Amino acid sequence: MAAPSAPPRARALLQQCLASRLQVKPPEPGSEAEWVEIQRGLVIYICFFKGASEELIPKMVNTLLNVKLSETESGKYVSVLDLPGNLLIIPQATLGGRLKGRNMQYHSNIEKEKGMQLYSHFVTLCEKELAANMKCAEAGVVVKYGTYGNRQVLKLDTNGPFTHMIEF
Amino acid sequence: MAAPSAPPRARALLQQCLASRLQVKPPEPGSEAEWVEIQRGLVIYICFFKGASEELIPKMVNTLLNVKLSETESGKYVSVLDLPGNLLIIPQATLGGRLKGRNMQYHSNIEKEKGMQLYSHFVTLCEKELAANMKCAEAGVVVKYGTYGNRQVLKLDTNGPFTHMIEF
Numbered sequence: 001m002a003a004p005s006a007p008p009r010a011r012a013l014l015q016q017c018l019a020s021r022l023q024v025k026p027p028e029p030g031s032e033a034e035w036v037e038i039q040r041g042l043v044i045y046i047c048f049f050k051g052a053s054e055e056l057i058p059k060m061v062n063t064l065l066n067v068k069l070s071e072t073e074s075g076k077y078v079s080v081l082d083l084p085g086n087l088l089i090i091p092q093a094t095l096g097g098r099l100k101g102r103n104m105q106y107h108s109n110i111e112k113e114k115g116m117q118l119y120s121h122f123v124t125l126c127e128k129e130l131a132a133n134m135k136c137a138e139a140g141v142v143v144k145y146g147t148y149g150n151r152q153v154l155k156l157d158t159n160g161p162f163t164h165m166i167e168f
Numbered sequence: 169m170a171a172p173s174a175p176p177r178a179r180a181l182l183q184q185c186l187a188s189r190l191q192v193k194p195p196e197p198g199s200e201a202e203w204v205e206i207q208r209g210l211v212i213y214i215c216f217f218k219g220a221s222e223e224l225i226p227k228m229v230n231t232l233l234n235v236k237l238s239e240t241e242s243g244k245y246v247s248v249l250d251l252p253g254n255l256l257i258i259p260q261a262t263l264g265g266r267l268k269g270r271n272m273q274y275h276s277n278i279e280k281e282k283g284m285q286l287y288s289h290f291v292t293l294c295e296k297e298l299a300a301n302m303k304c305a306e307a308g309v310v311v312k313y314g315t316y317g318n319r320q321v322l323k324l325d326t327n328g329p330f331t332h333m334i335e336f
Contacts, residue, residue, distance in 0.1 A: 013181070013331060045331055068270050079270065094330050102236050102247065104332055156324040162262050163181060163213055164272055165333065 007108070008167035009052040010118075011095050012064055013045040015161045016071065020088045022146050023153035033153075036144035041085030042070060043156065047095035048110040048118050052168075057118065060168050061125045069164060084136040087126055089145035090152050091119050116148045175276070176335035177220040178286075179263050180232055181213040183329045184239065188256045190314050191321035201321075204312035209253030210238060211324065215263035216278040216286050220336075225286065228336050229293045237332060252304040255294055257313035258320050259287050284316045 020043050025034035044064060070083040080087065093115070097104035110118070127143045130136045146152050188211050193202035212232060238251040248255065261283070265272035278286070295311045298304045314320045 011333075013333075045329075063267065066270050067267065067272065069272065090329070092329070092331050094332050097332050099231065099235065099334050102234050104235065104237065151328045152326075154324070154326045154329050156322070156326075158322045158324075160319045161213075161258070161260070161322050163260050164262050164265050165179075165181075166267050 007049065007051075009049050009056055010060060010168040011047045011049070012060065012166050012168070013092070013095060014064065014067075014069060014164045014166065015043045015045075015156065015158065016069065017041060017043050017088070017156055017158050019157045021155040022088060022090060022144065024147050024150070026151065026153075036088070036146075038086035038088045038142060038144050041083070041087055041141065042080040043088045043090065045090045045092035045095055046119065046122060047092055048115045049096055049108045050110050052110055052114075052118055054118065054121060056168055057121045057125055061122065061129060063166065063168070065126065065129055067164075067166070069162060071159075071162075081129070081133050081136060084133070084139045084141045086141045087130065087143045087145075089123055089126065089143065090154065091115075091146055091148045091150075092152065112149065119148045175217065175219075177217050177224055178228060178336040179215045179217070180228065180334050180336070181260070181263060182232065182235075182237060182332045182334065183211045183213075183324065183326065184237065185209060185211050185256070185324055185326050187325045189323040190256060190258060190312065192315050192318070194319065194321075204256070204314075206254035206256045206310060206312050209251070209255055209309065210248040211256045211258065213258045213260035213263060214287065214290060215260055216283045217264055217276045218278050220278055220282075220286055222286065222289060224336055225289045225293055229290065229297060231334065231336070233294065233297055235332075235334070237330060239328075239330075249297070249301050249304060252301070252307045252309050254309045255298065255311045255313075257291055257294065257311065258322065259283075259314055259316045259318075260320065280317065287316045
């Protein structure tokens with residue numbers, strides 16, 4: 001029997017996409033909504049729990065960018081760096097919910113201020129890793145990301161969502 | 169400290185959608201792909217682990233159809249039955265993956281034959297519950313679902329994916 005494991009400090013959900021579009025600024029009187037968009041690549045939904053800290057970020061980024069979940073034209077699975085594919089990062093605090101009766105509770109989620117810092121660090125490190133990767137730089141793949149705390153209005157077009165969850 | 173909990177027997181991932189479209193038959197020479205489509209409602213990705221059995225299904229369906237995660241026009245959260253909203257059920261074995269090095273492994277996933285039976289039972293019970301609910305029947309909401317074992321090609325349009333995970 002497995003030993004009781006420590007509660008996770010972060011949860012990431014991964015979905016492969018052909019294209020994906022995320023609203024980063026809602027429409028307001030006099031201004032239209034703003035969107036970011038990626039073509040083929042990886043959508044990363046991310047949620048931090050209480051106890052998560054900065055030293056977790058390099059491990060998370062390293063794992064998520066190197067796990068072999070991206071399908072090549074020939075059907076082989078490689079990392080998003082090796083595809084090379086684009087990244088769309090979505091802050092998704094709801095992923096930290098736990099069922100209580102008929103409602104979800106979010107007591108384990110990190111405080112907003114701290115979560116915002118970790119999220120920002122996570123995005124920056126993803127950008128650095130893609131920029132430092134020759135294949136990615138040559139292909140011109142990009143990192144796009146949602147605004148922490150916003151409603152994440154998403155349009156997703158997949159060739160098989162291949163939904164995976166990885167906890168840290 | 170919490171007692172070590174038993175490993176989950178099923179994992180469901182929920183996303184709210186404005187509209188969603190799932191391929192249920194891939195294109196073949198001489199025939200186009202077939203799709204099912206729902207308008208506003210709930211996308212349920214579902215994965216069964218070893219040890220899951222039939223008696224789990226009523227509890228799962230009851231929980232998922234009654235958890236208050238569907239947003240009304242006025243911003244209140246109600247169940248998908250109370251919305252009333254449509255259901256799109258997607259078999260998603262990849263949700264059961266565990267990271268091993270740079271690869272995902274699926275050793276905890278249920279055997280295919282057994283998973284197919286549970287999935288079929290799950291879909292049938294969702295259909296029954298919606299049919300038995302007066303609000304749903306009057307609104308004409310529907311249950312659509314993917315084919316177990318197929319590649320799930322998905323197009324999703326959300327007003328906030330509000331991604332939640334519930335384990336059983």
